[in-house]
Amino acid sequence: MSEGPSSEALLRVTDLRAGYRTPVVGPVNFTVEAGEILGFNGPNGAGKSTVMKAIAGGARVFSGSLGRRPGLRVAHQHQNPMPLEDIPVSGRELLQLTGAGEDGLPEWIRPLLGQRLDRLSGGQLQFLQVWACIDAPVDLALLDEPTNNLDRKGIAYLLEELPRRRSKLAMVLISHDRDFLDAVCHRVVEIGQ
Template sequence: MSRQRQEGRSMSLLRLSAFRFGRGQVLARALDLDLIAGEQAVLLGPNGVGKSTFLQALLDPALRLGGEAQLAPGARVGYLAQSGEALDALPLSGRELLSLTQATPAGLPPALAACLDQRLDALSGGQRQFLRFWSIAAAPFDVLLLDEPSNNLDEAGVHALQHWLARPHPAQAVLLVTHDSRLVAARQRRLSLEPA
């Protein structure tokens, strides 16, 4: 999706209004958000306030307990969960993982590009994590929901992730959950989840 405009202003790819979520009970105070193409927001808050559940609620209406969540018409969402355990049992190569999401290997760090034809279960946890991230980030998604993308990454992986986040991505909006201060940049909009 190219950057959309409505009445001369950028159109929200993701709009939340008084959004409340949880697993049976509201976990955090209501949240409002307008996220446009090219924008990155980082979601901060104490452990246990529900940052991961918040991202899941954007995909699963059963976790929505009030307010509204709207995606722009035709917007595609890519979600990187904290855990990639579901992939561990699948006999996939890195190249096959990227093809599942139509992600391009162009721009992948050379050390990881060299691993694309190996099975994921033969790679290190950090290599698998970065390929999971890349399968979302380099795919044709409009809204990226990234939950702790630096988990299991070594210093080189974190640096590559920082480099990706620092580049402009004019057709994508990014909503990032992280405890890794190295991924929080001044240009990112900061959102705070507070206990209900």
Template sequence: MGEVLLRVEGLVAGYAAPVAGPLAFTLRRGEILGLAGPNGAGKSTLLKALWGGVKVFAGQVVKPPGVRISHQAQGFTDLRGVPITGRELLALTGAPPEGLPPWLAERLGLRLDRLSGGQLQFLRLWACLMAPADIVLLDEPSNNLDRAGVDYLADWLGRAHAEQGIVIVSHDPALIERVCTRLVQVDARGAQE
């Protein structure tokens, strides 16, 4: 495995009060780490803490200087009336269109609000995965994807992540089993490998 990109030590995170943790793990370049556990265990909150999106109550997240993070969150921003195309979104994030599945590549000229939920989700994932980043954080990446989209994502992750470290939160056990090189189980009492 490659260099350590992220070291998480005793991380407890939340909003007004702690809701998740403690969590401890390391993430190396070339690794895909899955955070698995039941609803309400705090997986998404812990993922947000890795990029500074929630309050850290205890512990720490240590990254080498200059490490770049790309984060794909759950949910969609309402895009009605936003005049931006898929091609423009990729350009904004620095993500190249090469490698997109044909069913999406042919729609890059369309405005984002003209894409289906699955097409928009895959485009958001692609923008995140292909942006110039060392660490990629994916929160429920298979949401809204059909079987072809999940298969394309899993196949791509299986062969193209050597330069990055990836952390995935997912309720899709087949995806986690298929792509993750390591798993951290998160429950209401904390997390362990």
């Protein structure tokens, strides 16, 4: 991964081939500008999450370049909520960890903030993990299937809230729901085609 001053883009990905033991995706090209919401689309197994992990330092970059604006702060929400087993951390403590606040949280999640995360449903946990990323003091949020496990009101909330956040941060978004991507993103990059 190269640190690179590259005009005003937060992130400039050029001919990126990424993977784990061997490359699984690429070459991929895109840029992310400040205030932009960029979507990744593609079939299952195309390598969308791998590109996202390469940006977050969790997958290997085999070739190409990944230029980041110096000092870029990034948060990454994983496709599946982290297995928390019996960890006694509450929702409020999770938000405090990333520096996320409680202002703007929907009413249906607020009463649950004091509960341990391992006692929340999959959808409630997923929503809090997304919130912990998008409300954290970061420049770029990487959201991998943020609507997974969410019910209709959770998805509706993100449909309204994500575009509202553009003035504060840029986002890269993966979703299997093409309608969701079209409704939220400025641009959609096809991965694996």
